[in-house]
Amino acid sequence: MTTIRILTGDSVGAVLDDLARLRITVFRDWPYLYDGDVEYERDYLSAYQSPGAVVVAAYDGERMVGAATGAPMEHHAGDFSAAFAGRPEPLEEIFYCAESVLLPEYRGAGLGHAFFDGREDHARALGRRYSAFCSVMRPADHPRRPLDYRPLDDFWRKRGYEPLPGVIAEFDWKDIDAQETSRKPLQFWMKRL
Template identity: 70%
Template structure:
């Protein structure tokens, strides 16, 4: 499988944002996110990656088709969402590069693309002078009704990359799960590593 993984900037980044939005909607529909998303929300959510000088979008292309993407930005660009989670930790947001999401269509998994996504974002964070890289993942109970048989969380992959959960550093986001009538608040655990 020959997949071109590259950072997107300027016009290329702008041109890819709707495809990134569609990937987020498709990939995050699966457990554990169960996200019932829409394109209008996604466009608003992704706007900061176009507007932030420190942001990065990394695309994975099969020919001209975007099959995966990863985003990242200085954590203070997301201070409104995450600052409270870091209160009392002694960590400065300005030292942390936030690896926001990695979304990859199922047929392309298991070929090292996830590692390439992290490599590109961590390298970008180091180039910005960041001391740490962090991301967060949704927390679902182990007996969740929608958990598929044989589900394997990504914890082992993240630990292999050098990340570890930050005890007590939990943020909360609200979205509508598939099949629900309204949005509900979900906890997301932060993981971090030194760069």
């Protein structure tokens, strides 16, 4: 049976290695194609020990099988908050629902909803008025795109999110078949809480 744990502050530090391994495993697949390493991941994930951040973790017994991260937008990567320049919503009113990762054998059981519910509840408790996340933009004809790939757009729309036209962040990472990092565009989606 899968259980959900809401982790904040010091409790996040205890799960950084598990979360790093999970992200490396899940993000190797489409559409991220991420060639990650634990050292980089631990450094990146340490930001989720900051005030206002949350990790919504799914466990099968004591094994972490999925997780979703979130933080106040103004505390996240500058590349992400810069995408909102010119938007009417103040960064201090936006909660950034960062990554969600879930092992394939646990998908389709409602954990995606639990991940969003946990982060949105946390955002409301912080007094945030908006929830936002971004999705990787890959060309439809990308050679690594699986033939049976189904985007999550319908799931996100059912949760009340809509893409924000022109609100695109860029972030660097190394693809699994690349020698160096490259910049990737990410489309922001948002909803009012």
